[in-house]
């Protein structure tokens with residue numbers, strides 16, 4: 001089968017970091033950030049196979065093997081459905097911390113998938129790329145959850161209504177909803193912070209969590225920021241994972257005192273996120289959270305913006321196809 005290839009044989013793609021879970025919605029909701037994110041340069045090659053040719057920004061820690069690196073795993077999964085005659089070379093430029101709870105592995109996979117789909121002539125939609133990125137998540141942390149990869153590929157908020165079958169529901173963000181993300185210089189492996197979670201929950205706790213998830217989704221759809229804030233209450237996962245983050249309670253309190261609508265862990269942590277109704281407030285929240293971590297001697301990176309609605313973007317198509 002042949003596809004209407006793009007004119008280029010090489011493309012550079014940015015894909016965003018993401019906040020998964022969004023408080024109470026463990027494994028089923030995420031949103032995309034304007035920054036940080038990863039860049040991937042992906043090129044068609046006369047040499048068969050999928051190869052990682054360079055990685056920068058990881059301190060030499062990411063796997064180069066194409067059955068372990070998330071960008072390569074995702075591209076190989078894509079090629080099983082959309083075979084190409086050429087091989088593929090991938091450069092990964094990490095522009096975000098590893099083990100941060102900001103969807104680092106998902107950003108690389110999303111960028112690589114957007115790039116290979118573009119070079120193949122865009123045979124698949126962004127939504128159709130999600131299962132390939134889930135294979136990469138499984139390689140990275142043992143679990144094929146999609147609450148990072150789906151918003152990294154689609155932008156905005158994305159609800160995973162179901163995994164079997166996969167049912168992906170994009171949700172447009174309220175136009176005046178700002179995020180603050182604070183990344184403390186601590187590293188947590190997603191695999192570890194999933195393993196510590198209790199496997200069973202009480203029905204009475206599930207009822208509280210269901211109410212908050214329903215309130216959060218309704219708040220997003222009705223653009224009701226107060227309802228979003230009231231619903232950002234995770235009584236199941238946050239109490240267990242927050243124990244892994246020094247100063248979690250004081251940092252969360254600092255965010256709320258600085259005007260946050262709500263605050264919780266970003267993905268599996270250690271980053272935290274907060275929502276607010278203006279850029280100024282979101283920056284003040286970042287400063288307050290950063291100070292609370294600094295009181296414990298922990299350095300931070302801070303990011304504030306409206307939610308990213310674009311998903312991955314092409315940075316620089318290059319090298320025109322020779323024939």
Ligand code: HSE
Nearest residue numbers: 020027147190267268
């Ligand atoms: N939903 C996932 C978790 C996101 O909380 O473990 C981390 O990748």
